[in-house]
Amino acid sequence: MVVWDEEGFQGPRHEFTVVCPSVLELGFETVRSLKVLSGAWVGFEHAGFQGQHSVLERGDYPGWDAWGGNTAYPAERLTSFRPVACANHRDSRLTIFEQENFLGRKGELNDDYPSLLAMGWDGSEVGSFHVQSGAWVCSQFPGYRGFQYILESDHHSGDYKHFREWGSHAHTFQVQSVRRIQQ
Amino acid sequence: MVVWDEEGFQGPRHEFTVVCPSVLELGFETVRSLKVLSGAWVGFEHAGFQGQHSVLERGDYPGWDAWGGNTAYPAERLTSFRPVACANHRDSRLTIFEQENFLGRKGELNDDYPSLLAMGWDGSEVGSFHVQSGAWVCSQFPGYRGFQYILESDHHSGDYKHFREWGSHAHTFQVQSVRRIQQ
Secondary structure, eight states: OEEEETTTTEEEEEOOSSSSSSSGGGOSBBEEEEEOOOOOOOOOOOEETTEEEEESSSSOOOOOHHOOSSSSOOOOOOOOEEEEOOOGGGGGGEEEEGGGGGGEEEEEEESOOOOTTTTTTSSOOOOEEEESSSSSEEEEEGGGGGEEEETTTSSSGGESSSSGOOOTTTTTTTOOOEEEEOO | EEEETTTTTEEEEEEEOOOOOGGGGGTOOOEEEEOSSSSSEEEEEEETTTEEEEEESSSSEOOOHHHHOOOOSOOOBEEEEEEEOOOOOOOEEEEEEEEGGGGGEEEOOSSSSSSSTTTOSSSSBBEEEEEEEEEEEEEEGGEEEEEEEEEEEEEEGEOOSSSTTOOTTOOOOOOEEEOOOOO
């Protein structure tokens, strides 16, 4: 991926193909625009993969409004980046559970769902996740809006048993849309 | 769908099943929370289906950040609503064209694409659309972020030949993600 110091792909640029724990070390104060040329990435608000994060798939991101997934608390800057290992789209599998610790009713997903209610899930919450394969992004509200949580088969052994494991900014079980991350 | 006068499903409520050109006529000043119980809807910032709009699929929307698709210019209120006629997911088909007026290279879509670049489309723009069946939402940035445009087979005969026909807030050909609307 390529990052720029200024909006609209202006100013000093830097290209990297592996994990970047802090753009400060590259002489950047922050990243104000970027392009993902291959793969899928996660961008974090703070150095060391801390703070709010955004899934970054292939494409052009001319300013913070392009990656700000959360309208109420958008991450206006990105400081660290890491790649996401995705499975082939057809092979991506995720199990969702009604309650924490993989308890209660469950659902098996292998597609994208902008509305879990519309696919037959009962309620606006998910208690826990098990990622069998692939990488997924789930969102607080329908249509992939609100806080996002990234779920990967190669992190936590694919087990996310409570919202405290979904991400530092997760403070509720509310999840209303889920999709695969595209590489 | 059900709408409330206050955030968090509080205050006066109103339920409707058909088009609603203005919630002002229902005695509401604006809508601050809503639930979509069935179908898919579009909510508009102003009365008479004007201003910014948001696709509303089944689920709970406790506040404006739940429907605000555009981070930079979120619609903090919704005043009019209409249902969207969706095709069966498997039967939804959309053709995208490189240039306006259905010219240039084309691509046939029948799935959801959080990144058009990743599916092989060359560039970050789409010149025109023809909706063969179903209802679609396309977004300015990857991952369904930024301005959204709704494309329907039963509007404009499914033809959207220039960005001026995509919506009143469209002012560029930039489109980087496209998905079907789920009912």
